Amino acid sequence: MRLTCPLCGPRDRREYSCLGAEDYLNRPGAGAAPEAWDAYLHLRDNPAGRARDLWYHEGGCREWLLVTRSTVTHEVFAVELVAGRSGAAE
Numbered sequence: 001m002r003l004t005c006p007l008c009g010p011r012d013r014r015e016y017s018c019l020g021a022e023d024y025l026n027r028p029g030a031g032a033a034p035e036a037w038d039a040y041l042h043l044r045d046n047p048a049g050r051a052r053d054l055w056y057h058e059g060g061c062r063e064w065l066l067v068t069r070s071t072v073t074h075e076v077f078a079v080e081l082v083a084g085r086s087g088a089a090e
Contacts, residue, residue: 008060015059
């Protein structure tokens with residue numbers, strides 16, 4: 001699979017680390033019960049079809065990207081910067 005980084009251009013998937021589905025911000029609070037952490041870490045949905053995942057371009061510009069892709073065909077529909085600079089890659 002290849003991702004087209006908005007700053008670096010087309011790159012192989014091995015340059016990136018995938019954090020996971022877009023529910024990454026729904027972490028349990030510091031005082032949450034162990035069951036809440038267990039559910040957050042281990043009980044994730046894995047639906048077939050379009051998914052939005054957070055990826056880190058560690059082998060390039062070191063920016064976080066939101067990737068919209070098919071979990072069935074691995075077709076990539078969109079790659080967007082999550083936050084950060086809008087200039088050229090380092």
